[in-house]
Amino acid sequence: MRLVVTDDLARHRLTVFFRLLLALPHLVWLTLFGLAASTLAFVVWLAVLFEGTPPRTLHGFLVSYVRYSTHVTAYLCLAAGPYPGFTGSSDYPVDVEIGPPIRQGRLGAAFRLVLAIPAFLLSSTLAGSVALGAGFGVASLFLVGGLAITVGFLGWFAALVLGRMPRGMRDAGAYACGYAAQVTSYAFLVTDQYPDSTPGRLLRAPALPSHPVTIRVDDGLRRPRLLVAFRLPLAIPHFFWLALWLVPATLAALVGWLVTLVRGRMPSPLHRFLAAYVRYAAHVTAFAYMVGRPFPGFVGREGSYPIDTPIEPPGRQHRLGVLVRIVLALPSLVVYQAYAIVLYAVAVLGWFASLATGRMPSGVRDLGAAAIRYQSQLGAYLLLLTPRYPDSSPVLAGSPEREAEHAAEAALAA
Amino acid sequence: MMRSIAYVGVAAVWAVCAWVLAGSVVPDLSLPGVDVDAVFGRELVDRAEGYERFLYVVWFLAQVVLIATLAVYARYGARFAKESAAGPIGTGMLLGMLGLAIVWLTLLPFSIAALWWERRHDVSEVGYLEWIFGDWLALGGTFIAVCLALLVVMALARWLGSWWWIPGAVVFSAIALALVFVGPYLTTGLERTADQELQQTYDRYGRAQGVDDIPLRVEEVSGDTSQANAYAFGVGPSARIVLWDTLLDGRFSDEEVNVVLAHELGHHSSDHLLEAIAWFGLFALPGSLALMAATRRRGGMGEPAAVPIALLVTAVVQLALAPAQNVVSRHMEREADWKALETTRDPGAARGLFEEFSSTSLGDPSPPRWAYLFLQSHPTLAQRVAMADAWETRTARP
Numbered sequence: 001m002r003l004v005v006t007d008d009l010a011r012h013r014l015t016v017f018f019r020l021l022l023a024l025p026h027l028v029w030l031t032l033f034g035l036a037a038s039t040l041a042f043v044v045w046l047a048v049l050f051e052g053t054p055p056r057t058l059h060g061f062l063v064s065y066v067r068y069s070t071h072v073t074a075y076l077c078l079a080a081g082p083y084p085g086f087t088g089s090s091d092y093p094v095d096v097e098i099g100p101p102i103r104q105g106r107l108g109a110a111f112r113l114v115l116a117i118p119a120f121l122l123s124s125t126l127a128g129s130v131a132l133g134a135g136f137g138v139a140s141l142f143l144v145g146g147l148a149i150t151v152g153f154l155g156w157f158a159a160l161v162l163g164r165m166p167r168g169m170r171d172a173g174a175y176a177c178g179y180a181a182q183v184t185s186y187a188f189l190v191t192d193q194y195p196d197s198t199p200g201r202l203l204r205a206p207a208l209p210s211h212p213v214t215i216r217v218d219d220g221l222r223r224p225r226l227l228v229a230f231r232l233p234l235a236i237p238h239f240f241w242l243a244l245w246l247v248p249a250t251l252a253a254l255v256g257w258l259v260t261l262v263r264g265r266m267p268s269p270l271h272r273f274l275a276a277y278v279r280y281a282a283h284v285t286a287f288a289y290m291v292g293r294p295f296p297g298f299v300g301r302e303g304s305y306p307i308d309t310p311i312e313p314p315g316r317q318h319r320l321g322v323l324v325r326i327v328l329a330l331p332s333l334v335v336y337q338a339y340a341i342v343l344y345a346v347a348v349l350g351w352f353a354s355l356a357t358g359r360m361p362s363g364v365r366d367l368g369a370a371a372i373r374y375q376s377q378l379g380a381y382l383l384l385l386t387p388r389y390p391d392s393s394p395v396l397a398g399s400p401e402r403e404a405e406h407a408a409e410a411a412l413a414a
Numbered sequence: 415m416m417r418s419i420a421y422v423g424v425a426a427v428w429a430v431c432a433w434v435l436a437g438s439v440v441p442d443l444s445l446p447g448v449d450v451d452a453v454f455g456r457e458l459v460d461r462a463e464g465y466e467r468f469l470y471v472v473w474f475l476a477q478v479v480l481i482a483t484l485a486v487y488a489r490y491g492a493r494f495a496k497e498s499a500a501g502p503i504g505t506g507m508l509l510g511m512l513g514l515a516i517v518w519l520t521l522l523p524f525s526i527a528a529l530w531w532e533r534r535h536d537v538s539e540v541g542y543l544e545w546i547f548g549d550w551l552a553l554g555g556t557f558i559a560v561c562l563a564l565l566v567v568m569a570l571a572r573w574l575g576s577w578w579w580i581p582g583a584v585v586f587s588a589i590a591l592a593l594v595f596v597g598p599y600l601t602t603g604l605e606r607t608a609d610q611e612l613q614q615t616y617d618r619y620g621r622a623q624g625v626d627d628i629p630l631r632v633e634e635v636s637g638d639t640s641q642a643n644a645y646a647f648g649v650g651p652s653a654r655i656v657l658w659d660t661l662l663d664g665r666f667s668d669e670e671v672n673v674v675l676a677h678e679l680g681h682h683s684s685d686h687l688l689e690a691i692a693w694f695g696l697f698a699l700p701g702s703l704a705l706m707a708a709t710r711r712r713g714g715m716g717e718p719a720a721v722p723i724a725l726l727v728t729a730v731v732q733l734a735l736a737p738a739q740n741v742v743s744r745h746m747e748r749e750a751d752w753k754a755l756e757t758t759r760d761p762g763a764a765r766g767l768f769e770e771f772s773s774t775s776l777g778d779p780s781p782p783r784w785a786y787l788f789l790q791s792h793p794t795l796a797q798r799v800a801m802a803d804a805w806e807t808r809t810a811r812p
Contacts, residue, residue: 227497230515236554237507237561283499295508297500305499 003178007093064088077152079173148176150338168392197363212312215373219306223354276300290350291368491722571715579702587695598648604631623683669763680753
């Protein structure tokens with residue numbers, strides 16, 4: 001299964017304004033489609049239990065359903081622009097490619113819904129109610145939450161003003177749609193491949209544009225069970241220290257704000273101190289939320305932890321941007337709340353998985369790292385360490401090709 | 415030569431301080447023997463003995479497992495150092511916390527057995543899951559204390575080498591004083607009493623003992639336990655006296671509650687909290703010396719690899735010093751009992767209170783000698799009844 005994103009970010013303001021109303025027929029149809037798909041999924045379940053392979057016709061129907069629910073979800077959260085078709089068979093800017101039916105293990109099929117529970121949990125934090133497939137159609141109107149819905153909500157305002165969907169938000173929405181599609185496919189026995197949340201595996205050549213705050217992941221996946229079992233109590237001294245550190249950090253941020261407002265540049269000593277605070281917060285979050293393995297140090301030194309967020313030295317900043325920084329950061333604070341919920345799910349799932357197997361699932365770990373990267377970028381932006389806005393794409397690292405693409409994109413937009 | 419002189423000097427100062435602290439306001443009483451069967455009733459004594467016997471066995475087994483676990487951890491625990499990216503002191507903290515976590519895990523069955531026994535005898539009403547989860551989270555608080563202690567010890571050891579134990583004991587005492595001071599400000603769930611009569615009696619006793627500015631608070635614990643208790647905490651402006659609401663649920667008469675009030679006020683009027691910190695400092699001195707000596711082969715307390723062995727030594731020293739610490743604690747409790755009798759002048763109420771304690775908490779009025787030495791931080795209930803009798807005899811004398 002592969003997520004294909006061909007969206008060009010352009011959005012028509014009129015269809016954006018009435019997006020929810022326009023989607024109503026789809027939501028009704030999605031509900032009916034979902035009921036039929038659920039019924040047929042049961043038939044497919046029986047078929048796989050006896051034959052080991054889903055019948056080709058039923059498989060095709062369920063594939064159409066998964067694609068259709070992906071199209072509708074992408075349309076709703078503004079990850080795509082065009083009005084989707086009603087059959088799930090036509091091409092769409094945010095689409096999934098699913099292969100033909102294959103043999104599936106009977107044991108895995110027998111307990112499929114139970115096995116899918118962790119994926120459902122993660123999916124609900126990514127795509128909100130839509131994740132549980134989109135099978136609930138109209139019901140999704142009355143439920144909120146999840147990264148996709150958050151970026152859809154914020155993207156609505158941005159697209160109305162700009163006529164374009166911000167790339168980071170589009171990527172976040174597309175990623176959430178892709179994961180939801182994987183979960184639905186797995187639950188409906190369209191595939192026996194367990195949903196993979198690794199950022200970058202679903203989206204084609206996903207990458208961040210260059211940013212003064214990046215994330216480096218040099219950690220393995222093994223987790224000693226003793227450190228897993230007592231992860232939360234072990235992190236409490238760090239929480240305590242982090243809370244104490246917040247006091248001088250707040251004072252330093254206030255002083256830094258005044259100085260930057262006057263000079264247009266954050267003084268280096270303050271920048272170093274606040275950067276260490278942001279890095280330390282990232283180290284502690286990584287440890288507490290199971291993303292990192294070792295016990296972190298207490299000073300936030302760069303390179304001292306395998307999940308690290310290097311921060312570039314201070315540069316010039318526009319004074320107006322500095323003056324209203326907290327206001328400008330409000331949308332990213334909302335996105336961060338969505339990422340924080342994702343992090344909770346990562347921690348819970350990672351805790352149980354690591355306790356059972358002694359290993360952290362790579363996809364869950366990388367998703368957590370992406371959330372920490374966003375947290376650090378937001379922290380750096382709020383504390384005036386950088387004028388660059390946080391990038392809401394759920395990806396980890398930049399690549400030269402994509403950076404060139406982004407540069408061209410930016411030039412076009414300008 | 416210098417080292418020997420220093421040790422002798424420290425020992426001399428220690429002995430003088432201990433002698434000063436050991437003074438008491440309780441006159442030299444030859445306590446009369448108490449017929450526990452007659453005072454508490456044979457049936458209650460049998461029940462309390464049976465109840466305590468199980469807890470003694472659990473305690474003994476837990477101590478064996480604790481020492482064995484820490485011995486194994488002392489041998490292999492340093493391997494966990496590779497799980498840290500926190501530098502030497504941070505790594506020491508991790509090893510300390512992991513040691514406690516392992517101890518918690520190995521002692522869990524004993525704690526659950528004790529809880530089961532308490533629930534069976536209606537002494538506790540806490541659910542198993544609630545208890546385990548609460549205790550697991552409470553580990554976080556213990557971890558903070560351990561981190562703080564290791565920060566002090568390791569930083570001093572890295573700075574001063576093998577002499578860290580002298581300033582270490584002083585710093586520990588200062589930290590203990592700070593914790594005792596801020597404790598009441600951090601404790602939530604304490605309410606003022608609505609009972610005006612109780613408050614007036616409390617104020618009167620406070621004036622009588624010269625501590626009339628200490629607030630009285632009530633803590634709600636009746637959802638968790640049926641045991642009755644009260645305690646004095648804080649020093650100076652943070653001093654408080656707290657009564658559990660189980661003490662006010664009607665099982666104890668007003669006069670008996672008054673004895674409790676006077677007893678807790680006695681702790682404050684005798685400066686027992688400060689005295690306890692001073693004793694803590696005195697005990698910390700030989701304890702720190704033992705730590706220094708035991709960890710020398712692993713590079714001293716400045717090295718994280720020494721932390722697992724330090725945990726073992728701490729546990730052994732604590733066990734070894736428990737009888738001495740209990741002597742000190744009982745000494746202070748005896749003083750508070752005496753002050754309560756002097757204040758209330760009601761030995762009958764004191765006797766009634768101690769008899770009721772035996773019933774509500776199932777405390778053995780006359781425990782075995784070894785349990786008295788290692789576990790009894792208060793005089794036995796029989797001794798407390800005897801003191802009430804002695805006070806009565808003494809005041810009745812012309």
